[in-house]
Amino acid sequence: MIEVKDLKKEYIEEETTTQALQGVTFLIDKGEFVSIMGPSGSGKSTLLHILSFLDRPTGGSYKFQGKSIDEMTDKELARVRNKDMGFVFQSFNLLSRLTVYDNIEIPLLYSDILPNKREALIEEAVRSVGLEEKLYTEAGKLSGGQKQRVAIARALVTDPNVIFADEPTGNLDSGSGLQVMEILESLNNKGRTVILVTHETETAEFANRIIKIKDGMIESDKAIIANRHHHGNLK
Amino acid sequence: MLFRDAFKTSTRSLTYGKMRSILTMLGIVIGIASVIILMSIGQSAQDLILSQVKSIGSNLIIIVPGGSGNGRFSAPASSQGIVITSLIQRDVDALKREPSIQSAVPEVRGQADAVYENNNVTVSYEGSTAELFPVRNFTVGQGYPFTKGDVNSANHVAVIGLDLAKTLFGSFVDPVNKTIRLKNISFRVVGVLAKGGTGAFGVDQGNIVIVPITIAQTQLLGISYFSDITIQANALYDVSFVKSRIGFTLEQNHSIVDSNKDDFTIRTQEDILSLLGNITSILTLFLAAIASISLVVGGIGIMNIMLVSVTERTREIGLRKAVGATDGDILQQFLIESILLTFVGGIIGIAIGAGIVGLVYFILSTFFSSISWVFAFPISAVILGLAVSGIAGIVFGIYPARKAGKKNPIDALRYE
Secondary structure (H helix, E strand, O other): EEEEEEEEEEEEEEEEEEEEEEEEEEEOOOOOOOEEEOOOOOOHHHHHHHEEEEEEEEEEEEOOOOEHHHHHOHHHHHHHHHEEEEEEEEEOOOOOOHHHHHHHHHHHHOOOOOOOHHHHHHHHHHHHHHOOOOOEEEEHHHOOHHHHHHHHHHHHHHOOOEEEEOOOOOOOOOHHHHHHHHHHHHHOOOOOEEEEEEHHHHOOOOOOOEEHHHHHOEEEEEEOOHHHHHOOOOO | OOOHHHHHHEEEEEEEHHHHHHHHHHHHHHHHHHHHHHHHHHHHHHHHHHHHHHHOOOOOOEEOOOOOOOOOOOOOHHHHHHOOOOOHHHHHHHHHHOEEEEEEEEEEEEEEEEEEOOOEEEEEEEEOOOOHHHHHHEEEEEOOOHHHHHOOOOOEEEOHHHHHHHHOOOOOOOOOEEEEEEEOEEEEEEEEEOOEEEEEEEHHHHHEEEEEEEHHHHHHHHHOOOOOEEEEEEOOOOHHHHHHHHHHHHHHHHOOOOOOOEEEEEEHHHHHHHHHHHHHHHHHHHHHHHEEEEEEEHHHHHHHHHHHHHOOOOOHHHHHOOOOHHHHHHHHHHHHHHHHHHHHHHHHHHHHHHHHHHHHHHHHHHHOOOOOOOOOHHHHHHHHHHHHHHHHHHHHHHHHHHHOOOOOOOHHHOOO
């Protein structure tokens, strides 16, 4: 599903060149739950941005569902982001004055899904994160954990194949963080690919594979077996 | 993105900051209202001037001394203050022999102090024949107009305007048969015009003194030529034909072979209407151009606020792009917002402009009833107002909208 070969990314600022990724190679199959771990400045966020089509690499190749990013226009990338990818951010990125319903609707506004089919999809998404009773509450009035659950519902509403989560528990208390991770875990159990970026080991261990990045290169890429149901809490 | 969704998203964004939206709109509201008011006043003035010219009758032709060159609307030399003596009695006699002409009325004009006892007013006086009264629709209310006999005998008689009669004689003295003095020459008032105020061509007929042309030429002015000749065309003939006959007759009289060298200018009502129409249209456009400066200022205000809005909503733009919005979707959303701001501002501006025009009309018709002010609210101004406000939304919104559309999603999402 995701095929990365010798992926490079360099940033040129004035006369300084920074190598954020220095030749990263791996494969992620459909249905995997992968954590990308690394210290601050290791290149993990850069990698996630490229994998999620928010940025382009400066070297190497990246194929998503068999199609190379180099062959796609910005418009096509936007379409894939809308149709096949869901995003969960550390800072939720909800529009606080809109209701939960309206926030979840945002990806649908840019899709081919007709307006009369949207309501059912939004209700289904909000049900999957257990926030049915908050559907018409302003997003700004929710707690941190609830906000992140709304963000997950927004990521799910277009029924994407992959969910990218960038430090999804970073702004949450341990209870809420656990809840969010359990939702992501259940989504993975239902067949969705989940790619998570985190610097917290406990959070990373929800995955069945951990890729560790350091100085823009892969330090380790290991599968984790049977530790999923042993998380008491996070942090 | 469906237009419906883009529209809904934009209106929602605008209603979340109601006060800001209203204040942003204010510039456009004032701009459009100014354009509407000035265009409406310009149109009203145009209608008023043209209706006054029309009121003199379509079969009137005016001959003024001096050629106007080749230009149809060039000013004749006489109107530039140069004394030209080309129109004389012989011309009037020849014109009267022309069957297509019903009346030929010579006129001379001057200014002097009109004196009655201790009252003294500076007035315009006009010397003419008795035919002036029917030809120019001057109705005499009190007394009678002077006669052909008065003109031939050079009698010292005068018909005065209604407002002048009130100023000189007050409300309780009958001016008829009283004696007034112009340049120390006595004139017996034989009649008072029925209507005061401003007449055709802006002539203050309320303050005029009309005397026989014979007296005006010999004793008041000391000249033998005329200031102009008013021709009333025979109704059986076409005005343009009469105009050509006048030209032919005067050229013969003045021994002119080349019509480009005419020492007179013939103006029909149509010529005057066309000339005045051009002048007043330019004036209206000029007024609208001045008002549109405020529109530009309002538009720049919108651009400014939209730029602030784009910066404030950077994270929102980042999010929308992350979940699938294209550059075009974001551009569309911000452009709709700026067009909505200017368009709604335009509609409010039109309504306020119409209200103020109505108020001005009410004040004018109530307190200046002597001016037959015409209420004009040109539909073209409304269409122009709507079009300009819509275009202003595009022009002043496109830069901020493009800036929003071009934002990099990662930078936008990281924006604090």
